[in-house]
Amino acid sequence: MSDIHISLAAEEVLRIGNLSISNSLLAGIVGSLIIFWLFYLAGRRVAVRPRGGVANLVEATSEAVLDLIDQVTHNRAKTLRFFPLLMTLFVFILVNNWLGLLPGVGSITVLGVNGEVPLLRGATADLNTTLGLAIISVVMTQIYAIAELGLFRHLRKYFSWNPILLFVGLLELVAEFSKMISFSFRLFGNIFAGEVLLVVIAYLMPLVAPLPFFGLELFVGLVQALVFTMLTLVFLEIATVDHSDDGHHEVSSARASHLMYDSVPSR
């Protein structure tokens, strides 16, 4: 097994001053350019009946994501507000997951800072990228919640004069950070494990055996992009629903007890 080269961290390809350019960063830039190019092509052909594969592909993807958001929010205006963030996350993660599976990614090597390293490595197979995405997701959830509810009504979820609610708020504050960790490790673990699996299988039996695993990894890439988007969506929806808002929304048991607490008349 000594022939296999597996590195947990992304490796440095280039160093400009103090800025180190890793192979994952390069792949991330390539992925971003691909996304930009796809959406630029589709954007030029916006029509009621789009012609051409790319325009149809982008429209179908957008519609699928819109439907997904609609299922959770049940409110078209809200869906359109959430759409840019969620679509960006979904497309970025999906393209980068699949980019890591292309032949040449990981097998073409260049002379890097510390010896020979692969030129490209799937961007989502680097913990830095996934942690960045997780921070974007959590911070944007907070920003959306403040925009939707106002600063004070939002902060009331975390801070309260009531000792029990203060403790609950403290737990929720900790949960925000654990969300970041679980988001980043889930995506990184899945994609990195997939790459290791493919390398090991290709080493053991290079001819036909990796094929079904490539199919599996394509599926895993899609599911992980979907899971990241879905979780962000669910957290967004929970964060933008006011605690002391009765009626319209389905309230979970914790929220319901909170409502009961609030509605006790102060005598």
Place this chain on the structure above:
Amino acid sequence: MDPETFKVIMPGLTITLGGIFPALAIGWIGSRAMEAIGRNPEAAGKLQTILILVVAFAEAIAIYSLVVALILKFV
């Protein structure tokens, strides 16, 4: 046993123990989802999204231990 043996055994043990419970959880989630779809086939579409989401949650636990095992093995 000497430390070298431990270094060989531990990654395997980590992923074994970390894999058992998520496997049980995913099997259980799947079986309950089958039951629910069998009872109410029209809800299959709605259940599927939630099913994938919950399975991904359970799977994440296995992935955590996989990451730990990989760190033990390669770092």
